[in-house]
Amino acid sequence: MKNEEMALLFSEATPYIQKYHGKTMVIKYGGNAMINETLKNAVMNDLVTLTLLGVRVVLVHGGGPAINEMLKKVGVESHFAGGLRVTDDATMEIVQQVLAGKVNKDLVAKLRGRGVGLCGMDGQMLRCTELDPQLGHVGEIVHVDPTLISSLLDSGYIPVIATVGMDDLGQAYNVNADTAAAQIAIALKAEKLVSMTDIAGLLRDKEDEATLIPEVEVSEIEGYKSAGIIAGGMIPKIGGMADAIYQGVHEAVIIDGRVPHSILLELFSDRGSGTRFYRRSHHE
Numbered sequence: 001m002k003n004e005e006m007a008l009l010f011s012e013a014t015p016y017i018q019k020y021h022g023k024t025m026v027i028k029y030g031g032n033a034m035i036n037e038t039l040k041n042a043v044m045n046d047l048v049t050l051t052l053l054g055v056r057v058v059l060v061h062g063g064g065p066a067i068n069e070m071l072k073k074v075g076v077e078s079h080f081a082g083g084l085r086v087t088d089d090a091t092m093e094i095v096q097q098v099l100a101g102k103v104n105k106d107l108v109a110k111l112r113g114r115g116v117g118l119c120g121m122d123g124q125m126l127r128c129t130e131l132d133p134q135l136g137h138v139g140e141i142v143h144v145d146p147t148l149i150s151s152l153l154d155s156g157y158i159p160v161i162a163t164v165g166m167d168d169l170g171q172a173y174n175v176n177a178d179t180a181a182a183q184i185a186i187a188l189k190a191e192k193l194v195s196m197t198d199i200a201g202l203l204r205d206k207e208d209e210a211t212l213i214p215e216v217e218v219s220e221i222e223g224y225k226s227a228g229i230i231a232g233g234m235i236p237k238i239g240g241m242a243d244a245i246y247q248g249v250h251e252a253v254i255i256d257g258r259v260p261h262s263i264l265l266e267l268f269s270d271r272g273s274g275t276r277f278y279r280r281s282h283h284e
């Protein structure tokens with residue numbers, strides 16, 4: 001990069017650095033975008049950069065593919081309904097082991113001493129009840145207690161959260177990571193919710209990236225749903241985006257986690273990518 005380009009980059013970033021300084025950002029990193037170690041390392045490096053720029057970063061992670069792999073290894077069959085994993089006792093055990101164990105600690109290890117790995121059971125952060133008896137131990141979040149997250153942020157750490165919650169009796173629940181990230185963002189009164197996934201954003205035709213929908217006004221979501229555009233893992237993702245916007249999170253976007261440094265480009269440049277959600281009355 002030429003010196004001039006470098007200088008331009010910094011001057012373009014300055015207003016954004018100012019805007020996000022001291023603000024809370026909830027970043028959801030989907031299992032499907034954890035393609036390889038190099039990319040995971042790059043994403044975690046970017047999160048450290050964000051904290052050095054004064055952003056209060058909360059990482060909420062998925063791990064669907066890693067759960068699938070382990071379930072296959074131990075011979076437990078798995079099904080999804082409406083984008084959610086049907087979770088019986090055996091599945092719940094694996095979800096807890098993989099999500100709150102391996103996936104969580106692998107990410108913590110890449111945050112160069114700044115990460116603290118937690119799951120929704122810690123500090124009763126994600127209090128759950130059963131969402132639907134047909135889905136088994138899939139949790140509906142009834143309360144988010146952000147105390148533990150806030151105290152870690154105040155101490156300069158990056159909380160790394162696996163979305164396993166529990167009820168008052170200690171029963172574990174499997175919570176979709178996008179749903180949890182949105183509820184956590186709401187409870188923290190976050191400035192921004194970013195979901196990093198393995199696709200360019202919400203597409204009209206999911207096989208064709210040229211059909212990217214760059215902006216969605218939240219009241220349009222129902223129309224997209226009835227047109228069958230939103231399917232599979234996109235269902236809880238879009239639901240989370242809408243909840244966040246309706247409940248006071250200022251910005252919510254889905255970006256392509258496979259693109260190197262997509263999070264830095266989204267936050268600090270004019271080249272916003274992916275799909276941005278907004279509410280008309282709040283649209284600048």
Ligand SMILES: Nc1ncnc2c1ncn2[C@@H]1O[C@H](COP(=O)(O)OP(=O)(O)O)[C@@H](O)[C@H]1O
Pocket residue numbers: 029030031032033062063064178196197198199201202203204205206229230231232233234237
């Ligand atoms: N309209 C759509 N636009 C984009 N992706 C879609 C759409 N409908 C369904 N999808 C699917 O949603 C997937 C992303 O959700 P998911 O697999 O849960 O990823 P993550 O692990 O990042 O949460 C995409 O890879 C795509 O296959």
Ligand SMILES: CC(=O)N[C@@H](CCC(=O)OP(=O)(O)O)C(=O)O
Pocket residue numbers: 029030031032061062063064065067083084085095099138139163174175176177178233
């Ligand atoms: C209830 C439910 O579906 N839970 C998810 C939790 C992990 C997740 O959401 O991971 P991704 O973000 O990688 O999809 C699951 O069991 O796969």
